[in-house]
Amino acid sequence: MRDIFDKVKQNMGPLGMYSSKAHGYFTFPKLEGEIGPYMTFRGKRMLNWSLNNYLGLANHPEVRKADAEAAAKFGLAAPMGARMMSGNSVYHEQLERELSEFVNKPDTILCNYGYQAMVSAIDALVDRRDVIVYDAESHACIIDGVRLHMGKRFVFKHNDTEDLEKQLQRATKIVEQTGGGILVLTEGVFGMRGDQGKLKEIVELKKKYQFRLFVDDAHGIGTMGKTGGGTGQEQNCQDGIDIYFGTFAKSFALIGGFISSEKDIITYLRYNMRSQIFAKSMPLPIVLGALKRLELMRKHPEYREKLWEITNALQQGLKEAGFDIGNTNTPVTPVYLSGSIPEAANLVYDLRENFNIFCSMVTYPVVPKGIIILRLIPTAVHTLEDVKYTIDAFSKIVDKLKSGKYQSDDVAKVEVEL
Numbered sequence: 001m002r003d004i005f006d007k008v009k010q011n012m013g014p015l016g017m018y019s020s021k022a023h024g025y026f027t028f029p030k031l032e033g034e035i036g037p038y039m040t041f042r043g044k045r046m047l048n049w050s051l052n053n054y055l056g057l058a059n060h061p062e063v064r065k066a067d068a069e070a071a072a073k074f075g076l077a078a079p080m081g082a083r084m085m086s087g088n089s090v091y092h093e094q095l096e097r098e099l100s101e102f103v104n105k106p107d108t109i110l111c112n113y114g115y116q117a118m119v120s121a122i123d124a125l126v127d128r129r130d131v132i133v134y135d136a137e138s139h140a141c142i143i144d145g146v147r148l149h150m151g152k153r154f155v156f157k158h159n160d161t162e163d164l165e166k167q168l169q170r171a172t173k174i175v176e177q178t179g180g181g182i183l184v185l186t187e188g189v190f191g192m193r194g195d196q197g198k199l200k201e202i203v204e205l206k207k208k209y210q211f212r213l214f215v216d217d218a219h220g221i222g223t224m225g226k227t228g229g230g231t232g233q234e235q236n237c238q239d240g241i242d243i244y245f246g247t248f249a250k251s252f253a254l255i256g257g258f259i260s261s262e263k264d265i266i267t268y269l270r271y272n273m274r275s276q277i278f279a280k281s282m283p284l285p286i287v288l289g290a291l292k293r294l295e296l297m298r299k300h301p302e303y304r305e306k307l308w309e310i311t312n313a314l315q316q317g318l319k320e321a322g323f324d325i326g327n328t329n330t331p332v333t334p335v336y337l338s339g340s341i342p343e344a345a346n347l348v349y350d351l352r353e354n355f356n357i358f359c360s361m362v363t364y365p366v367v368p369k370g371i372i373i374l375r376l377i378p379t380a381v382h383t384l385e386d387v388k389y390t391i392d393a394f395s396k397i398v399d400k401l402k403s404g405k406y407q408s409d410d411v412a413k414v415e416v417e418l
Helices: 004-010 018-024 060-074 090-103 114-125 140-147 161-178 201-207 262-274 286-300 303-319 340-356 386-402
Strands: 036-042 045-046 107-111 131-135 152-156 182-187 212-216 245-248 257-261 333-338 361-363 371-376
Touching: 045 340, 045 386, 060 340, 090 107, 090 245, 090 257, 090 286, 107 114, 107 262, 114 140, 114 182, 114 212, 114 245, 114 257, 114 262, 131 140, 131 161, 131 371, 140 182, 152 161, 161 182, 161 201, 182 201, 201 212, 257 262, 286 303, 303 333, 303 386, 333 386, 340 361, 340 371
Parallel strands: 131 152, 131 182, 182 212, 212 245
Antiparallel strands: 036 045, 107 257, 245 257, 333 371, 361 371
């Protein structure tokens, strides 16, 4: 027999094992100041490519005014209680109606947190007789939802519809015996690679197989489609998406999320999603803040147009400079490099300390050993000058990487905060 605490202390996990060298700098950094393309990190002004503030709404004057007025009027406590018991309001219902219209679905349920919503919705929708089929590179919220499933589950290779079809064949044989159904899970925009899920091709498979499609479009809502209605709108297949999830944590620059579908399905979720039934209602300042943000999205397509101007300039410029950005066809911009974890840390340290650029670094175990991803998130409030400066800086640091200047047996020495 062993003590649980002893086990944890002996194995802090694949990321936690670096906490003594990384905390406060490479992990859990503190960006200070108003949210925008320039923020302060450890006393230095940084060009920031690490926030999902796609449309620049975080510090929009109308947004700040709406947030402040709602907080002054209602406080953060209202409404008290879970929505089913005592926490509903006309504003919650208004936001649900307007979101339904925005994403072209009959009904919507608000959710306190996006991650929690995906996990809980998957758990509510399937039972042990059903089969889940999901993309190999699905977000952690989908993976955790799938882990709760007591029935069979099959994974298909990332965006590989041929492999999806094979898994659908396997799933079909099982549900024919169990009397269950099939739920396919994927994403509208994959947040690491930046590629769109092949939603239209998956919807086409409904002609051959019986299944329901659940799409996590966290990075697609507000950024993709003619009106920002998401990746289903972008691919002209929104009607084929049976259950649509969007978050407030990215384009809306807020917190929370929503799920949209047929009225009967949303009614079912209202009365069966444990994370919403047994949790306090979304505070009114967040609800009213989301309404204001949604209003601005609809009234100002130029915000999305500006986002894409910066996105196209950044991605085209990186490609012309010889960088590998993979197959992204969304604002998410990964830059793929080769190197060890110490090289990645030293490179990012150089970017922050000597070029005043802050971006996210992704290494093993999130990606295979030897791969470094610098993930850039362009926004409508970046400028073409920001793009040019960043590409010039990246060209310099990649030359250092190739020449071995970042090689080390250890990560850059920084003052950690534990």
